[in-house]
Amino acid sequence: MTRSVIELVPTAEDRRIARHAAAAIxxxxxxxxxxLPLPGVKPGLANIVTLTVLARWGWRDAxxxxxxxxxxxxxxxxQFLAPGFFLSLAGALASLLALAGAARLPRRWxxxxxxxxxxxxxxIGAQLALARLWLVPHDGVFYLAPLMGGAAVLFGLVNGLAAAALLRELAFRGENA
Amino acid sequence: MRPSGAWRESLLPGDCLILVAGVALCVFAGFDLWRGGAPDAAVVRAGGRIFAEADLSRARRIAVPGPLGATVIEIEPGRARVAADPGPRQYCVRQGWLTRAGAVAICAPNEVSLTLTGRGGDFDSLSY
Incomplete structure (x- = not known):
C-alpha cells in the first residue's frame, strides 16, 4: 500500500498574512x-494592524x-458564535467595505x-444596525449612537495616527535594512 | 532620516476634513437624538373636548370659556402656561410654564386642561 502524503506548502503570502493576523489577535x-465603561465601545487596537496591512499590502490582505x-x-x-462575535463580524465586514472605498481616495490627501x-x-454603524434588528429591537439603542460616534472619532484618530507612525517606522527600516 | 514621530505629519488635509466631519456628525446626532421631550404643540381641552390645538412656534393667548369664566392660556415659542384661571386654588396657574412633551396643567374647577404634545413624552398614557 502506498502512503499518500498531502503536504500543504504555505506561500510567502500565507506566512505574511498569518504573521499580521497573529499580531492583530x-x-x-x-x-x-x-x-470599559460602555458595552461596544473599545479602542479596537487590532485595527492598527489592519490599517498597516492595507497600506502596505492592499485590501485583500487586510x-x-x-x-x-x-x-x-x-x-x-x-465568544465564538455569541452575540458579541456577530457584532464583531458585522463591524469588521462593514469596516472592510468602507476601507475598500477609502483606499481609493487620493493618497496625497x-x-x-x-x-x-x-x-x-x-x-459602529453596522453594530448598531445589527443590535437594533436582532438584539435590542427598540429604537432606544440609537440613543447610544452619539456616544459611539464620539468613540469612533477618538479611537479612529488614535489608531490612525498609530498606524501612520508604524508605517513611517517600517518605511525607515525598509530603507536602512 | 529617522521618523521624528511628529504626529502632525501623519495628519493630511483630507484627514482633518474627515475628522471635522466625524465630530460634526456626532454633535448633530447628539442634538437630534437627545433632544427628547421637546414639545411640538399645545392641546387645550374644555369640558373634555379639544378646544384648540396650537403649535409652539409663535406667541399667542387663548381665552377658553368654562363654567366659572374664562381661562387664559399663554403660548410662547417652545412653552405654554395657564396665565389666568377663575378657579379657587389656582393650581394650574401656579404650575408655571410647561416645557416638556407630555406635561399637563389641569384647571379642574373650570374644566380646562393644557397638554404639550411631541415625540418622546415621559409616559405612555394618563387617565384621570
Missing part, C-alpha cells in the same frame, strides 16, 4: 483585559487579517487617519 486579546482576527480572537476569548475614522464609523 494578540492585540484583541490584550484589549479584552481593559475594563480583509484576510481582519476576518482571521475576528474568528480566532473570538475562539480564544470564548487621505492617509491612515481617514481610513481609520471611516472604518470606525462603518463599524
Amino acid at each position: 494578540a492585540l484583541t486579546v490584550a484589549e479584552a483585559a481593559i475594563p 480583509a484576510w487579517v481582519s476576518l482571521l482576527r475576528v474568528f480566532a480572537a473570538s475562539l480564544l476569548l470564548g 487621505f492617509g491612515p487617519v481617514s481610513h481609520s475614522i471611516l472604518a470606525a464609523f462603518a463599524h
Whole structure:
C-alpha cells in the first residue's frame, strides 16, 4: 500500500498574512483585559494592524487579517458564535467595505487617519444596525449612537495616527535594512 | 532620516476634513437624538373636548370659556402656561410654564386642561 502524503506548502503570502493576523489577535486579546465603561465601545487596537496591512499590502490582505482576527480572537476569548462575535463580524465586514472605498481616495490627501475614522464609523454603524434588528429591537439603542460616534472619532484618530507612525517606522527600516 | 514621530505629519488635509466631519456628525446626532421631550404643540381641552390645538412656534393667548369664566392660556415659542384661571386654588396657574412633551396643567374647577404634545413624552398614557 502506498502512503499518500498531502503536504500543504504555505506561500510567502500565507506566512505574511498569518504573521499580521497573529499580531492583530494578540492585540484583541490584550484589549479584552481593559475594563470599559460602555458595552461596544473599545479602542479596537487590532485595527492598527489592519490599517498597516492595507497600506502596505492592499485590501485583500487586510480583509484576510481582519476576518482571521475576528474568528480566532473570538475562539480564544470564548465568544465564538455569541452575540458579541456577530457584532464583531458585522463591524469588521462593514469596516472592510468602507476601507475598500477609502483606499481609493487620493493618497496625497487621505492617509491612515481617514481610513481609520471611516472604518470606525462603518463599524459602529453596522453594530448598531445589527443590535437594533436582532438584539435590542427598540429604537432606544440609537440613543447610544452619539456616544459611539464620539468613540469612533477618538479611537479612529488614535489608531490612525498609530498606524501612520508604524508605517513611517517600517518605511525607515525598509530603507536602512 | 529617522521618523521624528511628529504626529502632525501623519495628519493630511483630507484627514482633518474627515475628522471635522466625524465630530460634526456626532454633535448633530447628539442634538437630534437627545433632544427628547421637546414639545411640538399645545392641546387645550374644555369640558373634555379639544378646544384648540396650537403649535409652539409663535406667541399667542387663548381665552377658553368654562363654567366659572374664562381661562387664559399663554403660548410662547417652545412653552405654554395657564396665565389666568377663575378657579379657587389656582393650581394650574401656579404650575408655571410647561416645557416638556407630555406635561399637563389641569384647571379642574373650570374644566380646562393644557397638554404639550411631541415625540418622546415621559409616559405612555394618563387617565384621570
